[in-house]
Amino acid sequence: GAGVSQSPSNKVTEKGKDVELRCDPISGHTALYWYRQSLGQGLEFLIYFQGNSAPDKSGLPSDRFSAERTGGSVSTLTIQRTQQEDSAVYLCASRRLAGGTPDTQYFGPGTRLTVL
């Protein structure tokens, strides 16, 4: 079946602008994660959604970052007033919670964000 998809693949923006990154998880996967991959910090957890529960936002680096997940499926990560240090690859992953291999996360191809 289809894997995790993310859009856009690449995004170049100017400092101070807002950006939205989209993630479409694998159908039937109720858990969704956002990670950030940057040269200085490696791979960092940002936020976790599970069904209709309140998301775990403990990894978000500042209040300029927010995310939502509509209808338990598609998720949008929003970065307001972007800064140059926000430049990174943003990866989304999804996981089923029952059946198959519930402990395995499947990743999308990521969005490369460049803030000029």
Added chain:
Amino acid sequence: AQTVTQSQPEMSVQEAETVTLSCTYDTSESDYYLFWYKQPPSRQMILVIRQEAYKQQNATENRFSVNFQKAAKSFSLKISDSQLGDAAMYFCAYRSASGGTSYGKLTFGQGTILTVHP
């Protein structure tokens, strides 16, 4: 908090040879999962192999196998008969098996770049 350490920033291997990538981790938990992910230049993270901590038997997937030493908190990846397509960044990752917040979140090592020479 759990930490994962990959002490080899870069490794290289000749095609058809065997290479081992190292990973150590620190945790106070007894039940967890360990993973190796491969990230080629396309950026797509691909699961290579997974290991449940409660299983003593080392996981194997075709040419890929692990040496899981729970007491030593070590989880190395062995790639046999290396192929050009194995060239990528490899990440070791840890996931707690207990519930609570951030359930299922992965903690990654810094990564090892593997080069395969023809």
